[in-house]
Amino acid sequence: MKIIDIKATPVAVPLKPSMTKSKMRKGPNVVLAVIVQVYTDDGYVGIGETPAVLGLDISTAIVNSTKALLIGEDPRNINLLIKKLYVRYNLTHLHIHLANWAFSGIELALWDIAAQSANMPLYQLWGGAFRKKIEMQGTIERQELSGMTEVASQMVKAGYKTLYTKIGMDPEDDVAAVAAIRKGASSRDVKIRVDANQAWSTGVAINTINKMEQYGIEWVEQPVIMYNIDALLDVKNSVNVPILGHEANWTMYDLINVIKSNAVDYVKLDGRFDAGYTGVRISAGMAEAAGIQCSHHSFYTLGIALAGSLHVIASCPNFSMANSMSEYAGMIDDVITDGPMRMKEVPYMEVPETPGIGVTIDKERLAKYNEFYVKEIFEKGFERETEMPYYTSMYMRTYFKDILN
Template identity: 30%
Template sequence: MNIQKIEIFSVRFPLKVPFIVSYHRYDDMPSVIVKMTTACGLVGYGEAVADEHVTGESAESTVSVLRHLLAPLLIGKNPMHLEHIHDEMDRAIRGVPAAKAALDIACHDVIGKKLNQPIYEWIGGRYHESFPVTHVLSIGEPNHMAQEALEQMKRGYTAVKMKVGVDVQTDVARVKAVREAVGNDVPIRVDVNQGWVNAANTVQAMRLLEPYGIDWVEQPVKADDFEGILEVKQKISVPLMMDEGLKDVHDMRRLTMMQAAHKANIKLMKCGGIYPAKKLVHMAEMSGIECQIGSMVESSIASSAGFHVAFSSKIVKTVELTGPLRFGKDVGNLSYDLPIISLNDRSGLGIDVDEDVLRELTTESYVVGDESHVAR
């Protein structure tokens, strides 16, 4: 079962409303979809959602790396040889985790179809039956965020994650407004996306937020400031989650050795796919650090991949894979039963990809392998 052809599609997903975080506003979501075909006719799909601020990649650079380097490298390879495939990709180029994730996810989809098993069954077996889905609020005016939070709680959501990180005073006003709207029993998680910059600002903010019962605070300081996030952990009583600062096994080793945070937000786009994500999960579990499988606002393809990691991992306690819920149009049919999600038992990723929609949303595409390097 060797890889015969890899098709690369650069797409833009329409968002129902803009998505705003501390470092950027997204009016639509660029993504790169890969379609992998084996010599025996099996087809697997993968996805890369690059982020210049997090993974150091853009959609354009991802297409280029896939087209000219990584996809040609995989032609003729057995997709089941995941350790070897990742080793070869890492030898070929440092970093570019989203590009590698796209190929990793496609390999897993193919393997699952070959085995006629859902991915979660052979990467650990199903542990969780379902997960509650957290509603994510992008940055806005306090009253608008409060109104949206209240509306979503009425729809059945049981927890809310707030994007903040503009400045301490307005962020406190946002949290205050949301807490007053939803009441004291709804868990509120605060994601700063590095926006408070350093430990001093974060400690000040968290002291002002004490009356509002925050569930946890996520990545308040710059991504590479492990010493800063450790200082915050020592000075606040609210649990602390690391996100942008945690990409690969080297970051996880540093996190676990320093015990710099209570929780780890693992994202397939940051670490290179399903296979490396499971390695990070096991490392975290050995150190007693709870995990979340997070989102880079991916489609049904990469969101499904993240759910397979989550459902097969005991130490994963929460998920925030809500990209498909934000899209006006998606290429896949990942199904949510809000306010929870429970995966089906279909083989591979367990989703269907609508190739008509894929073509509609595609801005450029390439073929590597059969009809090699033909632009369409």
């Protein structure tokens, strides 16, 4: 079996209107992604999805530029091919995380081909499933406090057992937001998670987390800058609320240092952030060896990447906590056949069972949302201006408060 072509298609798929307001947010509320299709001489077509962190123009160009290196290769030599891309693009001199923004869609497409050719769902190729129903958290956007209370109440009534929101802009407002969520989800059986995205100094983190403790927090995600693991450990040792690492353990190469430092209680992982889907499964294994439970991350995801994540969660034993599908719950449509993947029973997503990653591309939808991207994003200059402001600035939030709010 040989690769005969690779196609990269940038798309913009609309989301429901956002409740979070920011001077930084411009253009339509969309999920941006590059849809990757890898074709083989045996007739298989593998599909993947690359996120838009660097901009779709850059990601599309990188995916297209791999043709010279991948055409003629056996698509099942996945680990070798991805490592060769890292080396040939000189990305061993940069952070592997940067490389994987573009390469993750290619790798998922290769895994799709491998599982299709083996006539089994991807999770079986990866050794079988520990779970077929994947619990998801309910994400609550930052908005007026009354709105957060109402959304929390609605989500609990719908069946969600875990609620999540972004924090890290203003400590007093953050504590008030958590209190508002707990007001709408009064039962302590409902877990609350908060994500600071590295925004706090050590002292501010400790002080703020201690104020939040009364509301019953399952964990605080990445309270301090990712580069200072000692600070992360200081926070962990100074509060009663568990600490989850994310940016500090983006890749398996980072995670080893977080584990050795005993700096976190839990970790959040994602194949599009790690050293690929192979890397995220290695990271999960390392965390398992350290006795650490995992939750899966999500970031502006369409159904192709979500399907890949479900197979990761299913096949790794210690993805034993509720996971994120983030903005996907607000998708109006998708590029996959039959539109967005939906829950049959809240809060669970089911792992696709057909060979490969278990979803297929709807050609008409793909063309429609490629055209939408070109006309409404690229031509209007919104290529890098549609991201969630609570995520974008991370540890620089305090420097940009005036323009973020």
